[in-house]
Amino acid sequence: MDFEYWYFVFVPVLFFAGWFCRGLDQRQRDDTTNLPEAYSHGLSLLLNGETDKAIDTFVEVVRIDPDLVDLHHVLGNLFRERGEFERAIRLHRHLYNRADLSKEERTRALKELAQDYIRAGFFDRAEAAFRRLSEMPSEHLYALRSLLEIYVTEHEWAAAIETARLLETQAGESHSAEIAHFYCERIDLALKRKNLEEATLLVGKALEREDATPRVGITAARVALAAGNGKEAVAHWERVAERFPEYLPIFVGPLADAMTAQGDEAGAVTLLRDACEKTRSIDAMEAALSRVRKLGDAGSAEAQKIVTGMLHARPSLLAFNALVQLKHEEDPSDEQTKMLASLLEKHARRLSRYQCRKCGFLASRFNWHCLGCGSWDSFPPRRIEDGKKA
Numbered sequence: 404m405d406f407e408y409w410y411f412v413f414v415p416v417l418f419f420a421g422w423f424c425r426g427l428d429q430r431q432r433d434d435t436t437n438l439p440e441a442y443s444h445g446l447s448l449l450l451n452g453e454t455d456k457a458i459d460t461f462v463e464v465v466r467i468d469p470d471l472v473d474l475h476h477v478l479g480n481l482f483r484e485r486g487e488f489e490r491a492i493r494l495h496r497h498l499y500n501r502a503d504l505s506k507e508e509r510t511r512a513l514k515e516l517a518q519d520y521i522r523a524g525f526f527d528r529a530e531a532a533f534r535r536l537s538e539m540p541s542e543h544l545y546a547l548r549s550l551l552e553i554y555v556t557e558h559e560w561a562a563a564i565e566t567a568r569l570l571e572t573q574a575g576e577s578h579s580a581e582i583a584h585f586y587c588e589r590i591d592l593a594l595k596r597k598n599l600e601e602a603t604l605l606v607g608k609a610l611e612r613e614d615a616t617p618r619v620g621i622t623a624a625r626v627a628l629a630a631g632n633g634k635e636a637v638a639h640w641e642r643v644a645e646r647f648p649e650y651l652p653i654f655v656g657p658l659a660d661a662m663t664a665q666g667d668e669a670g671a672v673t674l675l676r677d678a679c680e681k682t683r684s685i686d687a688m689e690a691a692l693s694r695v696r697k698l699g700d701a702g703s704a705e706a707q708k709i710v711t712g713m714l715h716a717r718p719s720l721l722a723f724n725a726l727v728q729l730k731h732e733e734d735p736s737d738e739q740t741k742m743l744a745s746l747l748e749k750h751a752r753r754l755s756r757y758q759c760r761k762c763g764f765l766a767s768r769f770n771w772h773c774l775g776c777g778s779w780d781s782f783p784p785r786r787i788e789d790g791k792k793a
């Protein structure tokens with residue numbers, strides 16, 4: 404009799420469970436049937452620029468079918484583009500850790516994860532991800548190029564040199580100018596720390612690539628000067644002036660100073676005058692004016708000659724400003740000249756900037772590396788107004 408009681412209780416329970424499971428299965432099947440519809444709905448939202456709604460739709464689709472790896476990637480990239488780096492990282496890391504995915508899919512996830520880390524500013528984690536990628540033959544060169552970008556952003560110049568060298572030997576790419584700049588960056592740091600021994604050692608390495616950029620010779624001259632070897636500094640600068648004459652205006656001042664220090668004042672004045680005549684550059688003119696003005700009456704006459712020559716050869720607001728400033732210095736009591744000098748100085752300062760020829764980034768000082776686009780040697784050694792007249 405006991406058995407029959409159980410029978411009456413057990414059968415309805417089994418029936419209910421079966422009904423429930425059927426319903427669940429049906430609901431899942433309905434969801435799966437709706438997948439393509441939801442997917443295309445998400446895409447159309449995305450195309451209409453309704454990113455928020457598109458993400459909600461895709462999240463729902465991915466929840467129903469976790470095997471839609473492509474959609475996971477679309478979603479991860481959308482998170483990244485919207486600055487939701489934590490969600491992007493979580494999603495891509497989940498994909499990378501899924502043992503059921505193919506090696507290719509996991510590699511793809513790791514590449515995306517590395518990009519997430521870069522965008523989020525986690526450079527150490529990005530570096531670790533790219534190092535893992537560099538161990539895969541198919542991704543090796545891609546990873547090296549990405550690592551190089553990270554090292555430059557992080558100012559890890561020694562690692563940047565090593566990576567660029569690997570790219571030269573393994574990919575046949577030329578990174579000569581970049582490597583030369585990386586050495587110069589290291590030299591600048593050594594000079595800041597007053598470590599002349601290290602700076603001199605690095606100059607030797609940089610000089611192997613001195614044809615790649617004028618910066619090498621200019622930096623070598625600075626190191627020689629810091630070491631008290633003015634003659635060697637002059638020799639470096641003169642070699643740069645020969646190979647890259649357009650860069651003379653940015654170092655003609657210190658070169659003239661070094662020549663003067665060695666007793667060749669007449670040679671220094673001739674150099675400054677020639678630099679102005681040959682380059683017609685505002686930088687050369689300013690370097691010349693600041694030095695010849697110290698030479699007494701003869702210097703004042705020379706300064707007038709230099710400015711007048713500039714105005715005739717290449718009339719510019721900057722040259723006119725220099726002339727007015729000279730007049731003001733001659734007669735500081737003249738109120739009209741004083742007003743004109745003050746007004747012109749303000750406008751001249753606005754034009755007195757350098758511009759990256761690749762991205763248009765403006766800088767008040769001459770730079771070897773553009774902060775806007777990351778290019779090297781992209782600033783012409785001329786100020787904006789100078790360049791327009793060139």
Ligand SMILES: [Zn+2]
Nearest residue numbers: 759762773776
């Ligand atoms: Zn730029």
